[in-house]
Amino acid sequence: MTRxxxxxxxxDIVLKxxxxxxxxxxxxMPFLVAFGSLAIIVMVMRAIPCRPSLIKQFELAANLSVAVSTIALLLVPVVSIAQxxxxxxxxxxxxxxxxxxxxxxxTDWVRDPALCVKGKSPEWVNEQVRRSPP
Structure with missing residues (x-):
């Protein structure tokens, strides 16, 4: 999903x-995937006999992932306003x-407001720009 x-x-933003x-x-998304993966690993490690110190390291990583996810969640409105x-x-x-x-x-953003046509897709906008003469 991230890729x-x-x-x-x-x-797209960098290349205008x-x-x-x-x-x-x-x-x-990356933080939620990391947390989900770490949670599964910790559950499996608890189900099979593992050293408690090893489990503790993965629990710490999962906790850090939750903390970073919380910060990222709080940044959603900031990203929305900043755009x-x-x-x-x-x-x-x-x-x-x-x-x-x-x-x-x-939210969709276009460089040429004339290309903001109801019902058309972003791919259509890109195609129109490619077709137009320089």
Whole structure:
């Protein structure tokens, strides 16, 4: 999920893509996956005889993952608010007409407001930019 959503989102912003879909809660995913994996490992270690000191290390890692996840969760509104200040300053306009909008889970931003067409997808916007003559 992180590789297919978070990384392309950041790359699109850095490369100034014609359309960017920002998902404010996406930065939570790596920490939740880490916590889930560590929780399963700790449960398995408790089910089979393991040294308590070894279990303690994994419990500490799981607790750290919970702490970082909590901080990341508290940053969701910050990311949401920050995008409304930062994105216009680098040339993007909010687009609430693209396919799947409006929603609270993500926000679409376009560089050219003329490409904000109701019902069209972000892929359509990218295709229109590729087709247009320079």
């Amino acid at each position: 297919h959503a978070l990384v392309p989102m950041v790359q 893509a014609p359309v960017v879909r920002i998902t404010p809660g996406m930065h939570l 409304h200040y930062y994105m216009p300053s680098i040339g993007y306009t909010p687009c609430h007409a693209l396919q799947g909008q409006p929603t609270r889970w993500f």
